[in-house]
Amino acid sequence: MSKEREAGGVPQPAPLVEVWRGGVVESRHRGHVAAVAGDGRVVARAGEPETVTYLRSSAKPFQAIPLVASGAAERFGFTPAEIAVACGSHSGEPVHERTVAGMLEKIGLPETALKCGTHEPFSAEVAAELKRHGRPPRVLQNNCSGKHAGMLALALHLGAPVETYDAPDNPVQRAISRAVSRFSGINESEIETGTDGCGVPVFAMPVRAMALMYARLVAPPAEFDGATRAACARVVAAMTGSPEMVGGTRERLDTEMMRVTRGGIISKIGAEGVYTVGVLPCELYRRGLGLALKIEDGEDRRARPTVVIESLRQLGALSAEALERLAPYTHFPVKNNRGETVGDVRAAFKLKDEGGRRKDESVRIQAE
Numbered sequence: 001m002s003k004e005r006e007a008g009g010v011p012q013p014a015p016l017v018e019v020w021r022g023g024v025v026e027s028r029h030r031g032h033v034a035a036v037a038g039d040g041r042v043v044a045r046a047g048e049p050e051t052v053t054y055l056r057s058s059a060k061p062f063q064a065i066p067l068v069a070s071g072a073a074e075r076f077g078f079t080p081a082e083i084a085v086a087c088g089s090h091s092g093e094p095v096h097e098r099t100v101a102g103m104l105e106k107i108g109l110p111e112t113a114l115k116c117g118t119h120e121p122f123s124a125e126v127a128a129e130l131k132r133h134g135r136p137p138r139v140l141q142n143n144c145s146g147k148h149a150g151m152l153a154l155a156l157h158l159g160a161p162v163e164t165y166d167a168p169d170n171p172v173q174r175a176i177s178r179a180v181s182r183f184s185g186i187n188e189s190e191i192e193t194g195t196d197g198c199g200v201p202v203f204a205m206p207v208r209a210m211a212l213m214y215a216r217l218v219a220p221p222a223e224f225d226g227a228t229r230a231a232c233a234r235v236v237a238a239m240t241g242s243p244e245m246v247g248g249t250r251e252r253l254d255t256e257m258m259r260v261t262r263g264g265i266i267s268k269i270g271a272e273g274v275y276t277v278g279v280l281p282c283e284l285y286r287r288g289l290g291l292a293l294k295i296e297d298g299e300d301r302r303a304r305p306t307v308v309i310e311s312l313r314q315l316g317a318l319s320a321e322a323l324e325r326l327a328p329y330t331h332f333p334v335k336n337n338r339g340e341t342v343g344d345v346r347a348a349f350k351l352k353d354e355g356g357r358r359k360d361e362s363v364r365i366q367a368e
Contacts, residue, residue: 013296014047014349017303021334021343023135025269029303032350033272036211038219038287043316044351050209052055054194056270058210059203059219060147061087061235063184066175067150069231076106076184078150084245085146089269090139091248092121099245100140103149106158114152115145115166115197123248144198146245151200161195166200168193173201182224183213197271201233207292214278215290218266235302236280239253239266253305253329260322265312272298275308278316289317305329310347 012340013030020026032047042049042095064086066233067073073083082103090096104111118137120127139145148165151172157161160171167173178205178237181188195201218236238261239246247255247269257277266278281288291311295303309330312318320324335345 011048012049013051016025016046016349017345018348019302019334019343019345020306024182026343027301028348029295029297029307031303031307032207032292033293033307033313034206034291034313035108035351036215036289036290036292037285038212038215038221039080040212042208042354044353045287046311046349047140048352049211050206050208051294052192052204053274054196054270054272054274055203055205055210055213055276056196056274057089057144058270058274058276059180060089060144061239061266061268062179062202062213063147063176064150064173064235065179065183065228065231067154069179069227070154070175071158071326072154075149075157078102078103078106078153080234080238081242081245083148083150083234083244083323086150087235087239087268088146088246089122089143089254091123091252092126092137092143092246093123093248094126095187095249096146096245097140100145100149103153105145106181107149109151109152109162111139113162114142114145114148116142116148118142119197120250143200144196146282148198148200152312167352168201176275177201177203177288179205179228179239182228183216184209188343206222207294210233210274210276210292211291212292213304214266214268214276215288218280218287220280236266253308254324256326256329260325261318265317267308269300269304271300273281273300273304275304277312279312279315284316291314292318292350293341300331306332306345306347307349310349311351312320314351 015028015030017029018025032051034049035044085099121141123341130297143305151165155165164170192204193201220232243255243258254267268276275293277291279289332345333341336342
């Protein structure tokens with residue numbers, strides 16, 4: 001836990017994004033950023049990386065680890081695309097519905113077994129179609145339906161009660177809690193939990209620990225057991241191989257990030273301004289790298305994408321080509337009611353080099 005939280009104080013966020021109208025900054029978004037190596041070294045930061053917040057949907061790849069490591073995914077013949085949708089916050093497009101329905105068919109359960117509830121699909125086109133026809137959203141269109149289908153499969157594999165797979169004391173959620181503890185390096189008893197939007201437990205931890213989780217996912221440490229290391233490889237391969245299952249077929253930053261980096265990065269949104277990234281081992285980061293951020297006010301649309309892309313740029317983790325292709329997610333003009341551009345939204349921070357890198361890691365971080 002952060003010292004500020006223990007003391008009852010408020011962590012001090014860093015200004016990250018400015019909203020300009022003419023020559024004046026009209027608004028600012030503040031928050032916290034942490035870049036962490038697999039051994040826990042903080043490579044760079046902004047704000048206070050020990051700030052505690054909820055992992056939200058950034059937990060999904062780790063909620064899928066027990067599904068794979070236990071042998072459940074193998075038992076039910078889940079494809080890489082099905083593993084990817086279990087890790088994703090999908091857009092509710094027909095391809096996502098079909099994929100989750102296929103998982104349920106394999107495990108022999110109806111869609112009524114899903115306890116994630118319903119919400120308007122993330123896909124604007126699908127949501128508009130439902131409204132045109134006066135139809136309510138379907139459970140398979142819930143962005144968490146793949147995750148819940150995976151949890152049902154794990155419950156069947158473990159012989160756990162299927163009807164209560166979402167309960168904190170169910171063996172499914174206990175297995176997930178152990179996985180989160182292992183990857184974050186925090187004892188289970190010290191991880192605060194709440195209830196996520198889809199009804200299952202959600203985990204609170206420092207932003208630094210979130211980044212560590214992703215560093216360990218892309219480059220699991222040697223002390224992890226073989227089944228867990230193999231599960232990491234399968235989850236990463238599934239996400240990078242089927243990025244449209246993690247987000248959507250269009251206009252989803254998660255998906256585009258993995259596409260433009262050709263599998264060099266895994267990318268995952270979390271609600272309320274959370275974003276997490278794993279940079280796979282490469283020449284620059286031979287042991288991989290985890291990145292996590294939290295926009296303090298929970299802003300998801302203009303601040304979050306701007307900060308994650310700028311952070312990766314400063315860390316040298318995005319090529320010039322990737323940056324160009326990701327430009328639509330970082331350039332947000334401010335327009336008036338006549339459609340005229342009267343300002344813009346821009347990144348306004350420099351990561352602090354924490355000196356946590358080793359001599360063989362040539363980290364290009366702009367000095368503050």
